[in-house]
Amino acid sequence: MKYIFIIVFVLTSIGDINKISQVNRLKKNAQNALEEKNFAEAISNYSLLLDSMQIQDDSIQLNLSNAYLLNQDTANAIASYQKIAGSHNDYIRSIANQQLGVVTAEQRKFDEALDYLKSSLKADPENTEARYDYEWVKNQKEQEEQQNQDQQDQEDKQDQNKDDQQQENQENKNEENENKDQEKQEEKEQEKQKEEEQNAENEEQQQEQNSEEEQSPEEQEKQAQQEELNEKLQEMNLTEEKAQMILEAMKNSEVQYLQQQKKKPKRAPNPNLPNW
Incomplete structure (x- = not known):
């Protein structure tokens, strides 16, 4: 048993020496690869140390994380850094x-x-x-x-301006509709007024016609004379009022003339006759 123990101890020591040698070689290769900016080679060597050889060394993990980051492999870099974010070192x-x-x-x-x-x-x-x-x-x-915040304020301002514009457009539209309704109402009132005036005129004409039909022959003749007089006055560019004034003036002149004639004696008085 003593010999077997010695043999096993010697073999174990030799194995440890070989592992240490391999670890040192991989570390050196990885370091050289980093210096030469061969990041993929560095990642490969550090991964062998941590995964295949199961070396528990936070410094190797940190170097692997840096190699991932330098190789622009952000996802693996983050995952690798997180493994040592709680390191005791x-x-x-x-x-x-x-x-x-x-x-x-x-x-x-x-x-x-x-x-x-x-x-x-x-x-x-x-x-x-x-x-x-x-x-x-x-x-x-x-x-x-x-x-x-500035962008939000700008968007809020734009939204407010948009709302204000929409409100203004709606108010203008409402005002326009009100004006149209008012115009339509005024047109209806004007049409109604015209219709009432036309009806009144028709009614007046009908009444005149009925009145003419009810007039006596003397009245109809008098009215015809009046209408004839009116036509002549229109030809002379005289209104009925002016014609009436002229007639009144002529009438007054005639009355004055008659009064003057009435005052004058028709013959000279006889001096031989008494004055009574």
């Missing part, structure tokens, strides 16, 4: 949360980014880059909120 925890804050800020997730950066500063208050990133993200958030 303050430095690694601070860097992981800082990187998560920067990545989420680029996605415009400012509240989430600020939470990550707060965790980064809590893990390492001396992380000046994380503090700068925090202030930058905070400023970006405030600018976006202001832009959103």
Whole structure:
């Protein structure tokens, strides 16, 4: 049993030495790949260390996360950083949360980014880059909120202007309809008035006609003479009033003449006769 134990111990030691050698080789290859910006090769080597060889090392996980990010594989980078966001190593925890804050800020997730950066500063208050990133993200958030508010105010103003315009258009339309209704009502009233006037005129004519039919021959003759006189007056461009004035004047002159003639004696008085 003593020999078997010695053999097993020796074989185990040799196996550990080979594993350490392989780990160191993969680490070196990964580091060289990063320096040469061969990010895919670096990812491959770090993945072998963590997955195939099951090395539990937060620093290797951090390097793999950085390699994913440099290779523009944001999804895998975030997943890899999150695995060490709660690392017992303050430095690694601070860097992981800082990187998560920067990545989420680029996605415009400012509240989430600020939470990550707060965790980064809590893990390492001396992380000046994380503090700068925090202030930058905070400023970006405030600018976006202001832009959103300005845009909302502009949209509200446009909506208000639209509502005001619609209200004005409706008021103009209502006023136009009222004017049309008023015009129609006035037209109806005018038509009604014309109809009433026409009916009154027709009725008057009918009454005159009936009156003429009821007149005696003397009255009809007198009326005919009057109508003939009116026609002559119209030919002479005289109104009935002017003609009446002329007739009155002639009548007055005739009366005055008769009075004067009445005062004059027809013959000279006989001086031989008595004056009675």
